[in-house]
Amino acid sequence: DIQMTQSPSSLSASVGDRVTITCRASQGIRNDLAWFQQKPGKAPKSLIYAASSLQSGVPSKFSGSGSGTDFTLTISSLQPEDFATYYCQQYKSYPFTFGPGTTVDIK
């Protein structure tokens, strides 16, 4: 299985901050990577697919980059509705695997 790691596991930030989350795959996955946002009690919401393509309806403050084994999700200006847990996921090979998540909370 391809193992996905994320850093940091949690972070505290203020409204307006620029936030970057890193995801690393245990082997190369080309750009077959997605990012999800999950709020408590809710289903994950797709933000990014193919490492850098914004899902329809997702605001442009979210951006993704990377290829191969190293990827980043950036939120350009954190807003109150962005406090949540973020997961990366590889879909290069089976089984699809998710990172452990990064929780973004209010400083």
Next chain:
Amino acid sequence: QVQLQESGPGLVKPSGTLSLTCAVSGGSISSSNWWSWVRQPPGRGLEWIGEIYQTGYTNYNPSLESRVTISLDKSKNQFSLNLTSVTAADTAVYYCARDPSFDFWGRGTLVIVSS
């Protein structure tokens, strides 16, 4: 807009079978998409269970493959999950989703394994 809705028993006895259904609306399950099940134990991360294509072809997570069956009912525009020989470790919120982009998800349903 595609919508997915999970349904099934919220409580299953140990050693029993967990059976869930995902009803798809706003789109056809026979379209060129895969349909997945994902689960999340309370307070933990996401685990992909498996997926099915419109032809009935399936892919499963090897960690669950011996206990999992995913099937399709085109006449009802839904797909289903069966997980046998469940234990407390199978207690989780179970989600259905459209993949590979995972752009649409159901709200999830909590299944507790307990006697």
